Amino acid sequence: MTQAQTETGLIAAEPTDVEVVWSRTALVIIDMQRDFLEPGGFGETLGNDVSLLQSAVAPCQMVLQAARARGLLVVHTREGHLPDLSDAPPAKIERGAPSLRIGDPGPMGRILIRGEAGHDIVPALYPAAGEIVIDKPGKGAFYATALGDILKTHGIDTLLVCGVTTEVCVNTTVREANDRGYRCIVLDDCCASYFPQFHEIGLQMIKAQGGIFGWVSGSTAVLAAMTTASPQPLTASA
Ligand code: TIU
Numbered sequence: 001m002t003q004a005q006t007e008t009g010l011i012a013a014e015p016t017d018v019e020v021v022w023s024r025t026a027l028v029i030i031d032m033q034r035d036f037l038e039p040g041g042f043g044e045t046l047g048n049d050v051s052l053l054q055s056a057v058a059p060c061q062m063v064l065q066a067a068r069a070r071g072l073l074v075v076h077t078r079e080g081h082l083p084d085l086s087d088a089p090p091a092k093i094e095r096g097a098p099s100l101r102i103g104d105p106g107p108m109g110r111i112l113i114r115g116e117a118g119h120d121i122v123p124a125l126y127p128a129a130g131e132i133v134i135d136k137p138g139k140g141a142f143y144a145t146a147l148g149d150i151l152k153t154h155g156i157d158t159l160l161v162c163g164v165t166t167e168v169c170v171n172t173t174v175r176e177a178n179d180r181g182y183r184c185i186v187l188d189d190c191c192a193s194y195f196p197q198f199h200e201i202g203l204q205m206i207k208a209q210g211g212i213f214g215w216v217s218g219s220t221a222v223l224a225a226m227t228t229a230s231p232q233p234l235t236a237s238a
Contacts, residue, residue, distance in 0.1 A: 009225035013185055013217035014207045020185075020225075026073040026156045029060060029190075030141065030163025030170050032125045033078055035118040037164070040107035042118070045098040048194035053164050056192040057124050059219035060162045063190055064125060066226045073154050076127045077134045077141045079169060080112045080119045087137040087144070139172040148180060158183040160222060161214075162190035167202035174206060174213050184214030187222060 011018050035041035036053060043050045067074055081088040085103050093102050102112045109116025114135055127133050136145045151159075159182050163170055170191050174184045186206055193199035207216040 009228065011185060011215075011217050011225040012221040013215040015211050015215070018183070018185060018215050018217075020158050020183075022070055022072060022226075024156055025158040025160060026075055026151060026154070027063065027067040027160045027162070028075045028077065028141065028173070029064065029125060030077050030161065030173055031079045031165075032057070032060060032076070032122055032163055033080075033118070034108055034120055034122055035080070035112055037122050038108065038118070040118070042102070042112045043194065045100040045106070045111060046096065047098070050194070052194050052196065053192040056162065056164060056190050057122065059187070059189040061124050063160070063162060063187060063219050063222055066223050067160070068128065070226050072160075073132070073151075073156060074128075075132045075134060075141075075147070075150070076121055076125070077136055077147075077163070077169075077173075078114075078119060078121065079136055079139070080114045081137055083110070083113055083115065139169045140176040141169070141173040142176040142180065151182070156182070158185065161186045164191065165193040165198075166191040167193055167195070167198040171202050171205065171213075178213045185222075186214060186216050188216055188218045190219055 007022050009020050009022060011020060036043040037050055039050055081102060088102055100106050100111050104111050108118030113119060121127060132150060134141055134145050134147050138144060141147050159177055161170060161174055161184050174186060177184050186203060188203055203216045206213040
């Protein structure tokens with residue numbers, strides 16, 4: 001292996017600091033879509049104040065830029081459905097009393113439908129050419145997607161997880177990843193919720209009990225680890 005492939009970083013986190021091998025670490029940015037972050041999309045139709053998610057954009061952008069500079073695998077996800085709704089369970093479409101339902105026409109196109117303006121990722125975090133974009137019909141990024149196969153192909157064992165919302169798609173994805181053997185490090189300020197108390201509790205649920213689902217860190221700690229010289233740059237293997 002080359003030195004670059006074995007470079008490690010030590011990320012300050014809770015409940016413990018965590019060492020990562022950068023070549024085995026992917027940045028996963030969950031559902032930073034206009035449908036969740038901007039007025040007129042799915043999040044607002046559910047009755048939410050979408051401005052509450054804005055706090056995650058700038059920290060995510062800094063981590064994304066650093067991950068690109070370090071050559072990490074970058075994965076973006078988008079929640080949404082096919083135009084014919086064949087992958088949208090009626091139980092999801094019919095639930096609650098939103099102002100517009102999934103598939104209805106809205107100011108950013110049909111709500112939560114692939115290919116519509118609202119379904120796309122916000123400009124500040126737009127995927128670069130060649131970055132992986134996972135379109136997912138559910139809350140978890142592993143359900144009905146190729147994410148597991150893609151991570152395996154790239155030899156990934158650790159996920160840096162960002163995105164929205166903390167207690168819904170971020171938590172669901174972290175739980176799926178945990179059961180599949182991935183180490184998840186959730187970046188607190190790179191996540192957000194329409195319910196600030198759910199954001200806090202959602203993070204506590206991950207790091208409690210010795211890190212029952214993973215670790216919680218933040219953009220500052222991850223940026224520091226990415227830009228600090230590796231504590232153990234070489235392994236014995238040639
Ligand atoms: N409503 C809510 O908080 N979230 C979602 O519906 N999807 C995601 O979290 N992406």
